[in-house]
Amino acid sequence: MPVVRMLRQVMGPGAQRPACGCWAPGPPARFLGISPRQILADASFHFASFSETDHPRVLITGGLGQLGVGLANLLRKRFGKDNVILSDIRKPPDHVFHSGPFIYSDILDYKNLREIVVNNRVTWLFHYSALLSAVGEANVPLARAVNITGLHNILDTAAEHNVRLFVPSTIGAFGPTSPRNPTPDVCIQRPRTIYGVSKVHAELMGEYYHYRYGLDFRCLRYPGIISANSQPGGGTTDYAVQIFHDAVKHGKFECNLEASTRLPMMYIDDCLRATLEVMEAPAESLSMRTYNINAMSFTPEELAQEVLKHVPEFQITYNVDAVRQAIADSWPMNFDDGNARKDWGWKHDFDLPELVTTMLNFQVPTPEWPRPTEGL
Numbered sequence: 001m002p003v004v005r006m007l008r009q010v011m012g013p014g015a016q017r018p019a020c021g022c023w024a025p026g027p028p029a030r031f032l033g034i035s036p037r038q039i040l041a042d043a044s045f046h047f048a049s050f051s052e053t054d055h056p057r058v059l060i061t062g063g064l065g066q067l068g069v070g071l072a073n074l075l076r077k078r079f080g081k082d083n084v085i086l087s088d089i090r091k092p093p094d095h096v097f098h099s100g101p102f103i104y105s106d107i108l109d110y111k112n113l114r115e116i117v118v119n120n121r122v123t124w125l126f127h128y129s130a131l132l133s134a135v136g137e138a139n140v141p142l143a144r145a146v147n148i149t150g151l152h153n154i155l156d157t158a159a160e161h162n163v164r165l166f167v168p169s170t171i172g173a174f175g176p177t178s179p180r181n182p183t184p185d186v187c188i189q190r191p192r193t194i195y196g197v198s199k200v201h202a203e204l205m206g207e208y209y210h211y212r213y214g215l216d217f218r219c220l221r222y223p224g225i226i227s228a229n230s231q232p233g234g235g236t237t238d239y240a241v242q243i244f245h246d247a248v249k250h251g252k253f254e255c256n257l258e259a260s261t262r263l264p265m266m267y268i269d270d271c272l273r274a275t276l277e278v279m280e281a282p283a284e285s286l287s288m289r290t291y292n293i294n295a296m297s298f299t300p301e302e303l304a305q306e307v308l309k310h311v312p313e314f315q316i317t318y319n320v321d322a323v324r325q326a327i328a329d330s331w332p333m334n335f336d337d338g339n340a341r342k343d344w345g346w347k348h349d350f351d352l353p354e355l356v357t358t359m360l361n362f363q364v365p366t367p368e369w370p371r372p373t374e375g376l
């Protein structure tokens with residue numbers, strides 16, 4: 001069988017005529033380096049996998065960060081424990097290792113990625129590996145490798161094996177010349193961090209692979225995400241997580257952003273639900289492939305006022321970190337997510353008062369009120 005015909009079988013008819021109606025003559029050149037024998041083996045594997053199960057077979061990269069374990073919990077409830085594989089380059093804690101499949105995966109290792117996708121018959125991939133805004137500025141070469149080269153490996157693997165791909169973007173994909181209040185889906189994007197540049201690159205490359213090769217690419221721009229039982233990975237919005245721990249433990253908090261710095265934020269349960277909802281949305285409902293999502297927007301001062309309602313002795317002081325402040329000053333203050341609400345029915349559950357109550361309840365579990373399972 002000619003190589004091109006076999007590749008079309010692997011990628012399916014959607015690969016030839018994507019939603020845009022343009023013709024996608026074939027996969028990227030890297031695919032054509034595969035031997036025909038290998039393609040044949042992979043092709044029969046795919047056909048078997050689609051007929052065997054209604055549930056997607058999921059891989060999460062970078063799954064041991066702030067968001068990945070919560071996402072795995074949510075998806076395992078929905079699709080079954082064994083259908084969701086968490087992966088990372090770090091060693092998982094015991095409770096994560098025993099909660100479902102976990103494997104080592106370095107997204108910079110293209111061959112290993114392909115093996116994982118083929119051997120596990122992966123049909124959905126959530127690509128969470130990244131260096132966030134502040135740690136990215138501290139190590140630009142590593143951020144460039146992980147966030148850009150790693151993304152290329154993911155895109156090629158997903159396109160080659162007909163995998164539906166979710167890549168999160170961020171408020172950090174906008175910059176000082178973007179409209180900031182509110183920031184619409186489509187506007188000027190000239191971020192000034194390597195993190196932001198890599199995320200704009202991811203948005204554009206994913207959309208390009210969609211139109212050119214039929215890749216089922218879906219992307220949400222997340223606000224700063226707030227979670228109680230997972231630590232943030234070195235971003236500009238991390239203060240909005242740490243404040244709750246310090247309020248309960250010490251009754252005070254030293255903030256590394258100025259009191260008036262307004263940023264869009266979201267509770268983790270809303271973020272993970274949005275992620276599942278956009279992945280399950282019918283393709284016809286998606287007028288775009290990259291959407292803003294939003295829930296609330298506040299300053300450190302406003303957050304502190306809300307905390308004060310629950311912790312009357314709470315005090316906030318400010319010791320501004322120049323790097324984080326410059327980043328925050330270039331980001332959106334409010335996010336316009338009207339398209340997500342219109343196209344696939346996005347609706348957040350948590351506003352600021354519910355967020356603060358929930359976060360503080362997590363910090364002080366009582367015997368009568370068992371700790372809820374976050375991210376489910």
Ligand SMILES: NC(=O)c1ccc[n+]([C@@H]2O[C@H](COP(=O)([O-])OP(=O)(O)OC[C@H]3O[C@@H](n4cnc5c(N)ncnc54)[C@H](O)[C@@H]3O)[C@@H](O)[C@H]2O)c1
Nearest residue numbers: 062064065066067106107128129130168170222224225233
């Ligand atoms: N948390 C937020 O507030 C937020 C907001 C917007 C977007 N996002 C996006 O969501 C995704 C997940 O965010 P997070 O907060 O969980 O990030 P995180 O920094 O907490 O976790 C990232 C994970 O990637 C892993 N990683 C690093 N290099 C890797 C490599 N070479 N191969 C495989 N894994 C590697 C790390 O070990 C880490 O566990 C990221 O893409 C991030 O940009 C997060």
Ligand SMILES: C[C@@H](O)[C@H](N)C(=O)O
Nearest residue numbers: 132133170235236237
């Ligand atoms: C906003 C988001 O992308 C991340 N929390 C950061 O601050 O870098």
